[in-house]
Amino acid sequence: MALRHLALTSRAVAAEPGRRAKIALLADCLRELGPTEAPAAVALLSGESQRLRTGIGPASLRDLPPPAAEPVERPLGVREAERELERIAEVHGAGAQAERRRLLTGLFARATGVEQAFLRAVLVGELRQGALDAVVADAVAHAAGVPAAAVRRALMFRGSARAVAEAALTGGVPALAAFRLEVGRAVRPMLAAAAPDVASALERTGPAALEWKLDGIRVQVHRDGQDVAVFTRSLDDITARVPEVAEAALALPLRSAVLDGEAIAFGADGRPRPFQETAARTASRRDPARLRAEVPLNAYFFDLLHRDGEDLVDRPGRERWAALADAVPPGLRVAHTETGDRDEALAFFRETLALGHEGVLVKDPAAGYGAGRRGAGWIKVKPRHTLDLVVLAAEWGSGRRRGYLSNLHLGARAAGEPGLGPWVMLGKTFKGLTDETLAWQTAELLARETGRDSWTVRVRPELVVEIAFDGVQRSPRYPAGLALRFARVVRYRPDKNAAEADTVAAVREIAAAEGL
Numbered sequence: 241m242a243l244r245h246l247a248l249t250s251r252a253v254a255a256e257p258g259r260r261a262k263i264a265l266l267a268d269c270l271r272e273l274g275p276t277e278a279p280a281a282v283a284l285l286s287g288e289s290q291r292l293r294t295g296i297g298p299a300s301l302r303d304l305p306p307p308a309a310e311p312v313e314r315p316l317g318v319r320e321a322e323r324e325l326e327r328i329a330e331v332h333g334a335g336a337q338a339e340r341r342r343l344l345t346g347l348f349a350r351a352t353g354v355e356q357a358f359l360r361a362v363l364v365g366e367l368r369q370g371a372l373d374a375v376v377a378d379a380v381a382h383a384a385g386v387p388a389a390a391v392r393r394a395l396m397f398r399g400s401a402r403a404v405a406e407a408a409l410t411g412g413v414p415a416l417a418a419f420r421l422e423v424g425r426a427v428r429p430m431l432a433a434a435a436p437d438v439a440s441a442l443e444r445t446g447p448a449a450l451e452w453k454l455d456g457i458r459v460q461v462h463r464d465g466q467d468v469a470v471f472t473r474s475l476d477d478i479t480a481r482v483p484e485v486a487e488a489a490l491a492l493p494l495r496s497a498v499l500d501g502e503a504i505a506f507g508a509d510g511r512p513r514p515f516q517e518t519a520a521r522t523a524s525r526r527d528p529a530r531l532r533a534e535v536p537l538n539a540y541f542f543d544l545l546h547r548d549g550e551d552l553v554d555r556p557g558r559e560r561w562a563a564l565a566d567a568v569p570p571g572l573r574v575a576h577t578e579t580g581d582r583d584e585a586l587a588f589f590r591e592t593l594a595l596g597h598e599g600v601l602v603k604d605p606a607a608g609y610g611a612g613r614r615g616a617g618w619i620k621v622k623p624r625h626t627l628d629l630v631v632l633a634a635e636w637g638s639g640r641r642r643g644y645l646s647n648l649h650l651g652a653r654a655a656g657e658p659g660l661g662p663w664v665m666l667g668k669t670f671k672g673l674t675d676e677t678l679a680w681q682t683a684e685l686l687a688r689e690t691g692r693d694s695w696t697v698r699v700r701p702e703l704v705v706e707i708a709f710d711g712v713q714r715s716p717r718y719p720a721g722l723a724l725r726f727a728r729v730v731r732y733r734p735d736k737n738a739a740e741a742d743t744v745a746a747v748r749e750i751a752a753a754e755g756l
């Protein structure tokens with residue numbers, strides 16, 4: 241009954257509003273599944289389902305066998321289901337489509353209704369909602385009887401939640417402590433919390449460092465002798481696409497290093513080029529030499545996690561910055577100033593904006609480097625409010641936009657809020673779209689189509705779009721009772737996946753700040 245148990249638990253976790261209760265439910269289930277099945281359950285529930293759904297589009301999920309009648313003679317196990325999905329993901333080459341379909345049909349024929357619903361959710365990535373990742377991590381800690389921080393720390397060094405769950409459940413704290421920073425293996429990046437202005441950021445941190453927030457692409461650079469690898473925010477290896485960044489790291493007087501930074505292109509006027517131009521450098525595999533000539537990148541480093549055999553991850557910010565300043569020349573570092581004075585901080589913020597940068601980061605000098613936003617060791621401050629939302633559907637345009645998908649339905653992550661489903665629509669917009677973006681989004685959205693009527697094409701919730709807006713208003717038409725005022729597209733965020741989109745809780749916070 242193992243898969244059934246997991247499927248029912250996952251349903252109960254989704255319906256449960258309280259975070260603690262969610263963790264307890266899931267931890268009980270993992271304990272009951274035991275050390276062999278539980279890591280597979282974690283792989284299905286967490287981000288690793290992304291990998292499993294490779295090559296499986298919504299079309300292949302249609303016309304599958306009806307649910308198996310209960311009681312089933314040989315019920316599906318969790319490990320068994322995970323293995324089967326892995327097998328499906330590994331099918332490549334000629335006839336792959338048909339073979340995948342055959343395997344999927346076999347799997348579904350053995351699954352009951354509740355199991356089929358769970359497998360579908362895994363396959364379309366519906367379970368993968370970021371917030372759930374954190375709940376899963378805490379549930380693993382609970383089930384294994386180890387501190388949550390030990391699990392999170394291991395996850396930072398090793399992307400695989402499955403491997404970490406296995407270590408926690410079989411070897412406890414010592415097994416988790418064996419996960420360490422390895423030069424050459426990407427670590428999950430530290431992220432920033434947000435504050436509306438520098439004064440409130442400083443209130444939280446006390447005297448802090450302020451740095452430019454460059455609007456480029458996050459780069460994590462690993463150097464081991466003359467070998468170098470560059471990873472994105474989502475841990476993709478882009479070394480071949482950004483040779484300038486690799487060269488910059490190789491020129492440093494170091495034997496081995498792990499550097500965190502941002503790559504960005506500047507125009508002839510010395511101001512940052514639009515984000516899309518920098519992003520195109522890392523998104524495209526085509527002709528890196530020509531792209532490099534057209535849009536040369538500059539690397540700016542802001543953190544040093546490892547230097548010549550020594551790990552700095554747990555050192556406070558001020559020690560890592562000192563090590564960075566020692567190893568990296570000023571031209572390759574972001575501007576950095578340290579102050580506890582509001583007026584000085586505000587002046588730095590204004591100067592940074594005047595140079596064309598996006599905002600500033602306010603960093604706590606005592607904070608170690610930690611994955612995720614927890615602890616708020618880094619706080620970002622930008623001059624205007626934006627949200628990263630997911631496109632749920634789009635309407636066909638008219639007039640000049642005929643033939644293009646134009647008006648976007650925008651959703652925030654419900655992140656487990658009861659009664660809302662995984663995505664909460666907050667409004668629509670067709671504003672801010674250039675002709676080029678219209679054509680691009682039409683193709684991208686059609687490739688993700690899950691159904692349509694005469695006006696609207698519904699899509700898999702995968703594309704993240706950054707939306708600027710003037711405020712939040714009450715609206716009975718939308719499920720959370722809130723809608724964005726004057727929403728407009730700033731840009732697409734190809735460097736983010738849907739699990740990293742903003743939550744409806746963040747929108748409620750903005751509404752509360754506006755007195756709604």
Ligand SMILES: Nc1ncnc2c1ncn2[C@@H]1O[C@H](COP(=O)(O)OP(=O)(O)OP(=O)(O)O)[C@@H](O)[C@H]1O
Nearest residue numbers: 430431432451452453454457458502542574601620
């Ligand atoms: N000096 C800096 N220190 C840290 N991060 C920086 C710095 N300059 C630019 N950044 C970028 O800002 C991001 C920090 O903000 P956050 O963790 O919220 O990521 P994000 O959601 O990608 O942010 P945003 O959408 O605001 O760019 C980093 O991922 C990095 O790409």
